[in-house]
Amino acid sequence: MSIVIEQAVEARLVAAAPRMPTIPATLHYDRRDPFAVRMAFPAPATLEGVDVSWVFARELLETGLENPVGEGDVRVRPYGYDRTVLEFHAPEGTAIIHVCSAAVRTFLKRSAALVPAGREHLHLDMDEDLLQLMRDA
Template identity: 55%
Template sequence: MPSVIDQAVQVRLIATAPGSHTVPAVLHYHRADPLAVRISFPPEISLDGAEVDWAFARELLAEGLRAPAGTGDVRVRPLGPERTVLEFHVEDGVAMVQVRTDDLRRFLDRTYRSVPAGHEQKHMDVDSGLAELLGDA
């Protein structure tokens, strides 16, 4: 089983101005952080010209394919049978993208083959995580 899963996807950036446009993004999953998924967006879509990365619960993504999920910074909801909307909330506003639901399902299937649901604790490196959090304390 691969310890890292990257999957390129096309997302449709939903803008308030007419004419949403499609941009590339990459979904990431790492077995060492089995509860999280990440999505990276290219610098050209950010206001400051930097690549944008978001991390959120794998379970949130899975739930959001079936029904609206999330109440925090990241929210996921189906948009018909073929698209899923990801919402990213920050102080300055909300960024929304549409992703093909089949792409998200394929990505999630790969992550669950790497680390099955309910087995995440077996792959977590708690000692390293604590060391990183505590630093030199």
């Protein structure tokens, strides 16, 4: 069984202009980091022209499908039934994107099949994490 799930999603960047351009994005889940989800944007879709990834709690994405959530760099909220809004806050500015809620639900179902919610702690390697911390110190 694979320990990594990747799913391409179509994101729409909310801009001042009336047209919302579509940008490619990838949702990524790795059983070795069971609490986290990564959303990656390729270089052509970013202002800096480099690949950008945001890492945030899987629970944030799940809760954000139904209710506004997040107080930090990443905020998620529903926008009707069929869209979900993700806000990414950085010193350079804020990016607001819409994604199809069905695609997010599919991704979350796939990640839950790999690591059910509430069982993430069973997939942590505390010895390896402690070794990494000590190595970096």
